[in-house]
Amino acid sequence: MAIHCTLLNVGLKEVFMDQAIESGQSLSVRANWIKWIVLTLVSLVAGYAIVLMYAQNETIFALLTLVVVASGVVIFAREDTYSHRYIYPGVAAMVVFIIFPLMYTIGIAFTNYSGTNQLTFERVQTQFLAKTYDQPNSAYQFELYQVENYKIQLHFEKNGENYQTDAFNLGASEPITLAPSNGEKAGTKAAIRFIIQNRDALTKLNIISSDGHPLSMSGLREFSASSPLYQLQEDNITLVSQFDGEILKPNMDAGFYQAINAQGEFVGDTISPGFVVGNGWKNFTRIFLDKGIQGPFIQIFIWTVIFAGLTVLFTLAVGLVLASIVQWDELKGKAVYRMLLILPYAVPAFISILIFKGLFNQSFGEINQLLEGIFNFKVNWFTDPYMAKTMILIVNTWLGYPYIMILCMGLLKSIPSDLYEASAIDGAGPLDNFFKITLPLMIKPLTPLLIASFAFNFNNFVLIQLLTNGAPDIIGSSTPAGHTDLLVSYTYRIAFEGGGGQDFGLASAIATLIFIVVGALALLNLRVSKKQQA
Incomplete structure (x- = not known):
């Protein structure tokens, strides 16, 4: 009996295992079908989009879509590449949002792409061939009459001879031929307002004169025979x-x-x-040889480097000093001070910048009112180039010091207290400890972060755009340029502002130079980090 039960249990287990295997195979087949259906739909939609882009002469975007979608379909369709499905989204995003824009920008730098x-x-x-001109002495004066069933009728007069059309709907697309008329008119004459409201529809009418010339609307009361220019x-x-x-x-x-x-x-x-x-290296040579561009470019480049460097220096100095103070053991209420000093980091930057813009207002700002009340003078924060740069450094230091302070607060805790105790035995004071122990031990781990901060401020577009928009302007520049512009805001103004702007080729050339500088900083950062880890 026991043997019989054992055999029965084994048989049942085999049956259940076979059913589980069959169920798993069924699910696998179903998932495989779903995968192929999805890949087919993606391929069809992408193929349709590629054809549309190619038909509109967007060959580069069509090629990009083809490469990204085709590679994705291959990765998800083949078994030997299926393991790459986890990294494909990241690689595809990097290609679409980083590599392609970068290569496209560099490509534009070697063309004359601009507003014109x-x-x-x-x-x-095609636009030139679509241009027309009115033939001499071909003008017909016309009047528009509204007749029954919401139709209209046009009456023409030229050199004392009268012509008219049959009644037709305003949106008619078929040819309408003029016929001689005895001057009698039926219906109600339309006011000039009606003609103005329906001018687009009247312009599209295909009216043929009695001698076979096409007529087009050339004025509110006139049609003329037009020919290709x-x-x-x-x-x-x-x-x-x-x-x-x-x-x-x-x-x-x-x-x-x-x-x-x-x-x-x-x-x-x-x-x-x-x-x-394509114009080769012309945009790059313009940067260094065109006097209207060379002077402002060099001036803005120098200011960009000074701005990024001083910002790093000031934020480091303020952040490190404040971090050392709030970490001081004898300071009471350290938690409150930490919270207050970190608040500028919690407020969105664009709000702080706009608030400072109001505070530094030359006529009504609180800062100038305070200076006038105490020292009896006002500062031209937005019109004087040096004071405008000073204002920018003040605002950016306020925005940047909390980040450095938070980093320094964490690093200060990693410094062994034995060093300060030994220093105290030798009779060193707080300043000696700061410059001989704290600062040297903090600079090394902070160096990669300071380089990254320099690179970020090198392209700090939001600050300049919201606070000064580059003002005051540089006199004599052939492109939109200001004393407080950074290279990135200068590039933006060249590309998108009027009055010498919308020169996308020149803007792309400057953007390429910015990429080289920032890329070099990134490589320097990686090398410094690698040396610190070694």
């Missing part, structure tokens, strides 16, 4: 004006169409819009 040169050559040529020649690049016979050819050095003389030389001004062409 944004289109491809093909799109610029330019005609494309057999070489597919030369344009000839139908109005005055002027010959235009693309100037591949400037990125514009320009008139040529009988000898084939470019003459006169370039004609907008322009197209994007």
Whole structure:
């Protein structure tokens, strides 16, 4: 009987195991089907997006999408690469948000991409071929009448002769041919307001004159016969004006169409819009050779280095001293002082900056009112270059010292108390302890963080943009530039401000130089950290 029960239990276990294996296989097959369905849907959507981007001449973005999606599909589809699925999202994000923007920016630095040169050559040529001009003595005066069933009828007059259209709906797209009229008009004459409100629809009407010329709306009371302004020649690049016979050819050095003389030389001004062409190292040479750019660039570069360096120095000095004070054993209420001193770090930076902007207001700010009440003078914080830079350093020191103070508070606890006890036996005072024990032992571990702080302040765009916006301006600069601009804010103004701005090629060249400087600082930081670990 016992043997029989044992055999029965073994049989049941085998049955359950077989069922578990079959269930696991079923789940695996189901998951595999779901995976392939998802990959297929992703591939179809991505393929559709790639085709759309390529059709709109966004070849680079189409290629990026193809590479990212195709690599992801391969990783998740193949068994030998499936283990890489965990790192794929991070790598894909790095490619899309770091490597691609960086390479794209460097690529723009070698072009003439700007506010006037944004289109491809093909799109610029299409715009030129779409231009029309009104033929001489082809103007028809017209009146618009509203007739039954919400239809309209146009009546034309030219050189004493009258013409009219049949009644039609305002949004009609089929050709409308003029017919001679005896001058009789039916319906209600539309006011000028009605014509203004429906001008876009009237402009799109396909009206043909009695002699077969297309007419287009050229005024609120006038239609004219229009013809293409330019005609494309057999070489597919030369344009000839139908109005005055002027010959235009693309100037591949400037990125514009320009008139040529009988000898084939470019003459006169370039004609907008322009197209994007490669210009080699021109943007980089402009930075160092163009007097309108060279002077402000060097001045801003020097100020950027001084600003980042002094910020690190001031925040280190204030943070280290305050950390040493709040760590002093005999100080009462240390917890309250710590909380108060860390508060600037808790308040969002943009709020603090805007508050300081009000405090430093030259006319109504509390700081100038205090100075006027005590010393009877006011400071031109925003119009004097040196005082504006001083103000920026004060504000940035206030924003940055809590971070350094928190770091120093932690590092101070790692210094052995035996050193201070031995120093006290030798008769050293607090200043001797600070400069001979605390400072030397703190500088080494703080060095990588100070280098990182220097790199951050080198690109401290928010502070400059919210506090001064680069003001006061540098006189004589051919690009938007101010005395308090950092390289990053100077680059932003070149790229996005008017009045000499929107020069994306030049801005990209400066951004490339910034990347080289910050990249060098990052490498220095890594080397210093490695030496400290060795």
